[in-house]
Amino acid sequence: MNQQKTRTIYGRRQSRPLKDNQKNLFETLFKAIEIDPLNLPEFPNEVIFEIGFGGGENIAHQAQKYPNALCIGCEPFVNGIASLLQTIEEQKIQNIRIFADDANILLKALPAHVITKGFILFPDPWPKKRHHKRRVVCLENLLQLHKKMARNAELVIATDHPTYLEWIVDITAQATFKNHFQAINTLECPRPSEDDIPVTRYEKKALENRPGAFLIFKAI
Ligand SMILES: C[S@@+](CC[C@H](N)C(=O)[O-])C[C@H]1O[C@@H](n2cnc3c(N)ncnc32)[C@H](O)[C@@H]1O
Numbered sequence: 067m068n069q070q071k072t073r074t075i076y077g078r079r080q081s082r083p084l085k086d087n088q089k090n091l092f093e094t095l096f097k098a099i100e101i102d103p104l105n106l107p108e109f110p111n112e113v114i115f116e117i118g119f120g121g122g123e124n125i126a127h128q129a130q131k132y133p134n135a136l137c138i139g140c141e142p143f144v145n146g147i148a149s150l151l152q153t154i155e156e157q158k159i160q161n162i163r164i165f166a167d168d169a170n171i172l173l174k175a176l177p178a179h180v181i182t183k184g185f186i187l188f189p190d191p192w193p194k195k196r197h198h199k200r201r202v203v204c205l206e207n208l209l210q211l212h213k214k215m216a217r218n219a220e221l222v223i224a225t226d227h228p229t230y231l232e233w234i235v236d237i238t239a240q241a242t243f244k245n246h247f248q249a250i251n252t253l254e255c256p257r258p259s260e261d262d263i264p265v266t267r268y269e270k271k272a273l274e275n276r277p278g279a280f281l282i283f284k285a286i
Contacts, residue, residue: 076192078143096151099163099164106176107136109180115184118190119140134161142167144166150164173210179214182216184221187223189203189225193227203223205237209243212246212247226275226277234281249283253281
């Protein structure tokens with residue numbers, strides 16, 4: 067596959083240089099658990115899929131909470147992947163696979179209806195109007211995700227950013243979206259428990275200023 071033609075990643079790929087132990091983890095653990103869209107594994111009954119896992123706090127938590135699930139995390143940011151690799155090694159987590167690129171590339175390759183839970187937590191807000199088209203949450207991406215979600219599978223979308231929240235509310239109010247998803251957790255609902263969704267690095271940063279909204283939808 068020519069990934070250059072299909073990928074749409076706008077954020078940075080790396081910040082600090084990797085330390086030697088992190089480089090070693092990329093050479094060993096990452097190679098063992100990287101997921102290849104052209105050579106997909108067997109999918110168990112439970113598949114948890116996260117778009118933009120950042121430092122991996124949520125996907126690591128889900129993997130430990132649901133040891134029988136296959137947890138697939140997508141994240142192109144190298145330092146975030148390095149953090150998750152360290153957690154996987156330290157906690158001896160066995161059920162995580164990583165895709166280090168645009169989640170849409172992997173989504174397109176997945177068979178239909180395999181995902182039983184999806185997460186998009188604190189996606190980059192791209193606040194400038196001319197950058198709104200970069201937002202990961204858009205109707206096209208959500209419909210693509212829906213094709214790969216099992217019936218009744220839940221999708222959690224969280225943001226602390228007021229204009230991104232308005233954007234998400236507008237999209238999820240559209241008839242096309244409502245033909246595919248039903249809202250379970252609306253703006254009025256409290257944050258899910260930390261046992262269900264841990265506080266991620268971005269939520270922690272955001273909490274210093276404003277609480278996040280957690281919207282939850284069910285695929286129909
Ligand atoms: C603001 S961070 C939030 C990270 C994490 N979810 C958290 O709550 O701490 C958004 C992340 O999404 C990742 N991202 C952006 N576009 C993506 C895409 N198309 N596929 C997968 N990840 C993406 C970015 O690299 C970034 O790390």
